[in-house]
């Protein structure tokens with residue numbers, strides 16, 4: 788199922804309207820959320836798994852830890868998000884002269900798919916006490932964007948360079964916090 792999905796995305800990339808085609812493919816995929824979850828299996832930990840990586844296309848399987856908040860960031864390439872378990876609350880931001888300000892929000896649940904434009908700035912909250920799982924497709928190499936990606940300090944909302952190590956740490960900390968909350972021990 789996943790192999791077929793990736794092959795279809797690869798084929799879509801050869802067309803003139805790849806972004807719209809990929810959105811339709813993601814929407815079709817997550818319209819059977821239980822089947823996607825079964826195909827990908829239970830994640831051992833929060834974080835992202837690379838399902839496909841090429842210069843023009845990246846497919847990631849995201850597992851947001853329970854109640855995790857993820858810092859504002861941009862992608863420098865279009866992307867499509869499809870949720871197959873849980874809920875992903877997206878906050879959208881716009882630039883001001885010296886930082887960013889909140890500009891909108893969209894809550895996505897299992898079966899929802901949406902496109903994010905190449906310049907979008909968003910932050911993500913998993914508002915529930917279990918992992919939220921999502922397929923994220925990017926119209927480029929997520930790990931090598933055409934121009935360096937930015938993130939914004941969640942407290943001051945000031946721009947800074949994207950930090951992948953900090954990103955890995957955020958996932959690990961969120962997972963540890965959720966495990967502590969579940970066990971009832973500090």
Ligand SMILES: [Fe+2]
Pocket residue numbers: 860861862909
């Ligand atoms: Fe993102």
